Amino acid sequence: MGTLNAALEWARRGFSVFPLRENTREPALGDDWTSLATKDEQAIRKLWLDPVLGIERDYNIGCMCNDMVVIDIDVKKGKDGYNQYLQMGGNFDTLVVRTTTGGYHCYFYGPDSSNSPLDSGVDVRSHNGYVVAPGSTIDGIPYQVVNDVQIAWIPPAIECRLRDPYERAATDSDFAADTEASIHAAIRFLETAPIAVEGQRGDERTFITAARLCREMALTPETAYSLMRDYWNPKCQPPWELEDLWQKVVNAANYGSADYGALTPEHLFGHLNMPPIPDIFEQSGSDWGNAYPANAIRPRDWIVPRMLLRKAVTLLLATGSVGKSSFSLALAAHLAIGKPYAGHTVNGATKSIVYNGEDDVEEQSRRLMALCLVYGFNYDEVKKEIMFISPRHVKLELVSNEFNKPVRNDAIINQLTAIASRNDVGLLILDPLVRIHRCDESDNGQMDVVMDTLTDIADKANISILALHHTSKGNARQEDRIGNMDIARGASAVVNAARIAYTLLNPSLDDAESYGFREDERHMFVRLDDAKMNMALASTTPTWFKRTSMKIEPSNDIVGVLEYTDIKRSVTHVRDRVAGILIETMNTMGAGAITLAQAISATRAGEPIMAAKKDAEIRQRLDDWFGTSGVVYNKVVDGNTLTIKLMIQRESADSDKRVLTMS
Known part of the structure; x- marks a missing residue:
């Protein structure tokens, strides 16, 4: 359920609200949340509603605390904020919200104050700070109002402990504090800065780090504290208590001796007389008539036409256990020779790199050997052209997640690109996509970075990448999922970035009828369908595979694999089975004709594919099969061939009642 109504209700109480990411306490629309926080109903609706679809986004609710004071009482991980707050002289005679961890937010009128802790379990949210508002949930647990009264003035015993928002000393230079450029520079610094380790001069390291932020990078203590708390302190061994961290930041601001602003981008680069940046279109060489000459346009560099293109990413969307690993490995085996x-042509032999994030090299070898037996390939010849990579040996984490932000692991990316850049490598298989990153799969921004990384590797190494990706569970009919790129799990950025996409799925009920699969064999088949074709026309004809198992020597293991099978649509399979059921029914009854109602009942009882269909649907099938001129069958009985004709016709010349006859 959405939170728009809850956000509007909190704004009507006089609070400025803004969106937080679903199931988190993090701003949803970037760091500039202070400019988004608002009490205006129309502005709130605009923030919460999708501008195109008009549907409500699943946000948590942030409440900006400017010009008031919210006391944040923490009781998690053994903290005793409740008693600490009472011992300070605090009370709960005001608006109180219970947090998801059992703590409390006490809302007070009070002076705009510093966001600095009062004790290990008592924090302050005021000037440019925020709390999570009621209506929000974390892991299914809601923020709830537990004392719904008018907001009171903050107790004097607590007010006297508040600190004013930081103001720079008169001795500081004229550099602006907390500029966007300085904050970004500080974040980059903290991501690689040495951490504090207990027993290894951790106090000194913390003072130096804080002083660099407060003095040389011209950040206020509040901003420096927030950045160190989020980007640096969690990595320390052990992390500082927040009260202690705040005090060290204040000491660094007051007693640090480095020149104020010495490392700000303004100071470092402000004196340079930079030439104007060339127009972006001039840099790109854009001009009228810059399309390639006809004879300079090269053929697309297909490895497998319509499936694998060099410098591009192909996506294979599949449910769990459908056989996507077997499909991709069989593809690599065919490319090897x-x-x-x-049914797909191959433009020459090429090597493949296969990263399987779920199986070790030995298990992948079993599968490759079984596939070679199925397709009649020489295993030793094929395996020379394939490199297996297993997470047991190399954890191929191309993009990590640091504080909910995607970070490319360039060292691994560069090494993988170098290996894939060999002239004889054409394909990199990533199985599955989720195992090569640590990002939020439902976050478009984060998954954009993941897919851009894959595209960069494909481009620089001049290879094709086949990424295997799971489908969403959903409730759509199987007929609607087949060949549908929107069934991809998570963010739409994944499928949008791929140039080509396929679905690999089990057959639908309609397939069982169209191809004549018996109910006990339908689960043995898998279909491959075009889902996205940016470089070719999409086909509506599926490619079929059948599950089979092979015994490999000398281990004697039985290995399940997918084997390509060329099957065609045909209505005669089901029709002939139904005809046999109806003939047997009439023989049992000793009748040469039965009513259509009896025929429908016998068909439903005897043919599993028809079991769930309505009477009208079965009647239409019988009309299609046995109406007009009927169907003739040859049946061998006791060595003699009998010719039997089934036909739907009028019971008599003067009757409109129709029956199924056997003659």
Whole structure:
């Protein structure tokens, strides 16, 4: 359920609200949340509603605390904020919200104050600070109002402990504090700065780090404290208590001796007389008539036409256990010796790199050996052209997640690109996509970075990347999921970044009828369908595979794999089975004709594919099969061939009642 109404209700109480990411306490729309916080109903609706679809986004609610004071009482991880607050002289005679961890937010009128802790379990949210508002949830647990009264003035015993928002000393230079450039520079610094380790001069390291932020980077203590708390302190061994961290930041601001603003971008680069940046279109060479000459346009560099293109990412969308690993490994085996695969031509032999984040090299070898047996390939010849990478040996984490922000692991990316750049490598298989990153799969911004990383590798190494990706569970009919790129799990950025996408799914009920699969064999088949074709026309014809198992030597293991099978649509499979059911029914009844109602009942009882269909649907099938001129069957009985004709016709010349006859 959305939180728009809860956000509007909190704004009507006089609070400025803004969106937080779903199930988190983090701003949803970037760091500039202070400019978004508002009490205006129309502005809130604009923030919460999708501008295109008009649907409500699933946000938590942030409440800006400017010009008031919210006391944040923490009781998690053994903290005793409740008693600490009472011992300070605090009370709960005001608006109180219970947090998801059992703590409390006590809302008070009071002076705009510094966001600095009062004790290990008592924090302050005021000037440019925020709290999570009621209506929000974390892991299904809601923030709830537990004392719904008018806001009171903050107790004097607590007010006297508040600190004013930091103001720079008169001795500081004229550099502006907390500029966007300085904050970004500080974050980059903290991401790689040495951490404080207990017993290894951790106090000195913390003072130096804080002084660099407060003095040389011209950040206020509040901003420096917030950045160190979020980007640096969690990595320390052990992390500082927040009260202690705040005090060290204040000491660094007061007693640090480095020149104020010495490391700000303004100071470092402000004196340079930089030439104007060239127009972006001039840099790109954009001009009228800059399309390539006809004879300079090269053919697309297909490895497998319509499937694998160099410098591009192909996506294979599949449910769990459908056989996507077997499919992709069979593709690599065919590429190894340049053989066509599943009706697709191959433009020459090429090597493949296969990263399977779920199986070790030995298990992948079993599967490759079984596939070679199925397709009649020489295992030793094929395996020379394939490199297996397993997380047991190399954890291929291309993009990590630091404080909910994607970070490219360039060292691993560069090494992988170098290996893939060999002239004889054409394909990199990533199985599955979720195992090569630590990002939030539902976050478009984060998954954009992941997919951009894959595209960069494909481009620089001149290879094709096949990324195997899971589908969402959803409630759509299987018929609607087949060939549908929107079934991809998580953010739409994943499928949007791929140039080509396929679905690999189990057959639908309609397939069972169209291809004549018996109910006990339908689960043995898998279909591959075009889902996205940016470089070619999409086809509506599926490619079929059948699950099979092979015994490999000398281990004697039985290994399940997918084998390509060329099957065609045909209505005669089901029709002939139903005809046999109806003939047997009439023989049992000793009748040469039965009513359509009896035929429908026998069909539903005898043919599993028809079991769930309505009477009208079965009647239409019988009309299609046995109406007009009927169907003739040859049946062998006791060595003799009998010719039997089934036909739907009028019971008599003067009757409109129709029956199914056997003659």
